[in-house]
Amino acid sequence: MKKLLIHISLLTAALLFSLSCSKEFLNRVPYDSYPTSASLNTANDLRTALNGMYSGLKSVNLFGRTLPILGDLLGGNIYISTKNSGRYIPYQNLTYTVADGDASGIWIDAYNVILRANNIINANVPSSPVVDDIKGQAKAVRALLYFELITHFASPYMVNASGAGVPLITKYDLFLKPARDKISDVYNQIISDLTDGYNTMNSLNSNSSYMNKWAARALQAKVYLYMGDYANALAAALDVVTNSGFKMVTNSAYLGYWANPNPRSDKLETLFEVSFDQVYNLATNSLAFFYDQTGYGDALCSPELYALYTSTDIRKQLIIKGSPVRGANALVVNKYPNKTNNNDDDTKVIRFTDVMLILAEAYARTGNDVNALFWLNKVATDRDPSFTGYTDTGAALINDILTERQKEMAFEGDYYYTNYYRLNLDITNRGAGFPASARVFLASNPRRILPIPQGEIDNNPNITQNPGY
Template structure:
């Protein structure tokens, strides 16, 4: 089914399943013509219930009948491939064959994870669209819900366009992804230009920033989480002036704080959503009831879980100085017996209130401000990046020019490791993926067609307008 045909089946589930906090139970759906989105979302309470369903979709993706793409949203696939396709994490010789095709760059148009990522995020976009377009009188709560929906829609499109299209910094007039902002079950959309997708993203985040006035917790978008996402969007576009302005708005006005060295390990061991504005601007949450169980991110990485499939690349581990508190998140061990490796222990929640997936953190705002300052004010750049090194007991950065820029990129690599950012950084910088000897597939040029994902075959088969727009190399 294409993304709009699938909407006919799934959109009603948005509203019904959230009444039970989006638990894993399934239900018999009514025919899609039985009720319109406008009728289903007619009160403020309806809107708030739908908002919970929208956030649940970011974790799990849709599950319809016997077909499930549950791990393929932010709950696992998105953060995993952001490091596995790069140079941070490699597949252990003892593995469960998860993401092997991404570790080896051998995925094809029928790849299930690419399909799941595509379907999951367009399903969340549907949910966000229905909230945004709901004809409900404005109030503080309604404005907040709609602002959060704008931010979530922006996040989904930002993720889709970076994985299924060449970077904005390559050519903004190349094909991006289909833009859908209203419910139309019969629409078969073409791919929009990359520039148009980014215009929608920036405009959505401006709307989000204007509408939102309430801070609830780290599992929901807030005004400054939206501004933080916008800083990241501008950075990806190469718009350093606006990236710095947005990042500094968060740094100076949000009330969020960067976690310090003494609390860094405890921060990552904490599996609960945060109420204190400490570090986490936005995360996709799990709890004892609503989680991915054995498909969760922690299980894939942790040796205490069932899998422990991926390990820390040797060149990444070598970047951490002996006193750097982040190094303790990556303990040394043996897998298999007799083979010395470095484990990923950033996610420790394996039961009960599970580890949440960090999407935006305060530390990244300083790193964005630093990178955005290099060309115009190196003093500022060093000030912002060393705000982070000082809170990790890491060696301060004193370099200049090109070396300073590379030091900031390396600091991003260390700070955001295994949060899904590294590959997307290499994409926006149009750099070859240069991997250590831990990998079988070592160097992947920026021009390699598999540096972007294929439009899923099921989408191509169902949508004649997108069929001739398949990414190069996958036809």
């Protein structure tokens, strides 16, 4: 499976309608069959295909576990206990190679979901409000997956926008052996898809497990932030906080918000999430199982992150001190508390508070410290009622925003990529939980981005490997 070409991994008809992420099933699908977009003829066909697209996001290699784990593990918010199941150890030690199964899994499963989105987008179904909304959702999901691919497998935009990105595939082509498109071209496609999604989707679909126009706009703000386009990041984020009707979850509801295992339809905090339930969940492969001490319990909160929270910060209550397995000093992440409830914690992809912090940073980067402090302190003083607020300006204010982001977005896969990767910053101390050889993670380290899977390199002569692998 790991040696499939992109054009082979972009599977065909049966895959689109399958709700299974089983690789055994994927291997049974003939990859030379007719493209599924030809069999999508009605809005109801598109709805069925849409469910298949969303099911692909649940993969353990994507939002089921790996993506939210890597963003915190690489940055040092979490570390792998010495008592562990063997998962993600190369990312703890910064020793992953071209044969790494987690990197390969991200690559393959992301392109599988992109295929499903492409088939919906390219289906010859007459335009209507329903059809346009469905195609808008597919474009937003395609943008999301390309954003994950470009941040995991290519250099930061602000470092080398003309460098090698990832292959852009927007239509089915059985015989395609694509080269890597430029980083800037991939980002332009992401922005284009999110713009189209924003313009064609409903303001709110049935619940937060479906894309909506405001989730697309919020994701667009984040993409602009990664591009260093702070004026457009500001405009997109301000649009969301001003016009979407979504609200930040406040202190009194914060713990209940994270204890809730279900998608939301009340415009509270969650703009988009990948949903699991008692019928469809990853069981022992779930994110919650990886944190829970009666499950694998491998990943622990770093003491350095824990020390950032004051005793009155509500977010500190999502970290439990002491483990029956790993001792009294172990810091257990409890942001995903439903392991015993059939592992149905949802994975948050974009939250309203994230957008507020994007807005704060965009204001600070464009010289408006007053508005930056306003939005930063709306978050900081709510989460910690004893805190009177930040007062810094300039570079110190930007550091405050990054610190607040680290505390707010911890354990959601955001930390490494937003605080370090996009800004090309050195990590000078990942923490005491890491081996001495892996505590410093310099921006010059080739492992700041993942390797292109070796199977792809072997079978596609047009694909180049990332430097240092």
